[in-house]
Amino acid sequence: MDGKRKRKLSVAIITFNEEKNIGDCIRSVLTFADEIIVLDSFSTDKTKEIATSFPSVRFYEAPFPGHVEQKNKAISYCNNDWILSLDADERANETLQKSILRFLEAEEIHCEGFKIARLTFHLGKWIRYSGWYPQRRYRLFRKESAGWVGENPHDFIELKTGSRGKVMKGDILHYSFTDFSHQINTINQFSSIVAYTRYAKGESFSLLKTILKPLGKFIEIYLFKFGFLDGIPGLWIALASSFSTFLKYAKLYELDKLKLERPSNVRKDYGKK
Numbered sequence: 260m261d262g263k264r265k266r267k268l269s270v271a272i273i274t275f276n277e278e279k280n281i282g283d284c285i286r287s288v289l290t291f292a293d294e295i296i297v298l299d300s301f302s303t304d305k306t307k308e309i310a311t312s313f314p315s316v317r318f319y320e321a322p323f324p325g326h327v328e329q330k331n332k333a334i335s336y337c338n339n340d341w342i343l344s345l346d347a348d349e350r351a352n353e354t355l356q357k358s359i360l361r362f363l364e365a366e367e368i369h370c371e372g373f374k375i376a377r378l379t380f381h382l383g384k385w386i387r388y389s390g391w392y393p394q395r396r397y398r399l400f401r402k403e404s405a406g407w408v409g410e411n412p413h414d415f416i417e418l419k420t421g422s423r424g425k426v427m428k429g430d431i432l433h434y435s436f437t438d439f440s441h442q443i444n445t446i447n448q449f450s451s452i453v454a455y456t457r458y459a460k461g462e463s464f465s466l467l468k469t470i471l472k473p474l475g476k477f478i479e480i481y482l483f484k485f486g487f488l489d490g491i492p493g494l495w496i497a498l499a500s501s502f503s504t505f506l507k508y509a510k511l512y513e514l515d516k517l518k519l520e521r522p523s524n525v526r527k528d529y530g531k532k
Contacts, residue, residue, distance in 0.1 A: 355429025451522035
């Protein structure tokens, strides 16, 4: 690595059957990463083969206890003080790459974390409204000063009390869905995880919330977050978000009232350490 750098950086990525994404994700960080940690939950495709073809990658495997837990485990494998955490379907754009290189060369930083905007490509266009952009979250952080928290699968990085943060120029490019069917499949999967997690924490079914929450979500996304400015994709996103909200409560009904052990699309190893 360049001798002008004042600090080293690890990149942490979790994977499961990401053969279509992992190569591009890794290539987008090669200019600045001193090490790349890929933590996989026993993929059955070519994820391992592709990831390990890069010399800077250290590849690990572990059961999947949940998004928050798995991402924190990936962080624990990192050797460097500073970490960039990415999903396999994300890439660092050119502006972000340059910003990170400047950060690595800077004499002093005076913060423990950087928020980075995320720009998602969906339904043939970059989504710039609908609550999807800039959606700045901490992604680059000092290892001892932050960690993943939140309700699975809706996780986020939180700085420890007293830590200071800044905003970094550039975008994380997010290729979350190949098409609308992929989005619906993801909504089905993620709503099951949310319902399963909430029920485990003691939440019970509410008919009133099942009726009102989806309507409120549509109004929030399409009107208050300017989804209409994203055109037809914005309308689809608002409707899909409303449907996702309904599914969470419908599945909570199954768990609470019908005593379903778990939704059928929640992995058997989910929640195991």
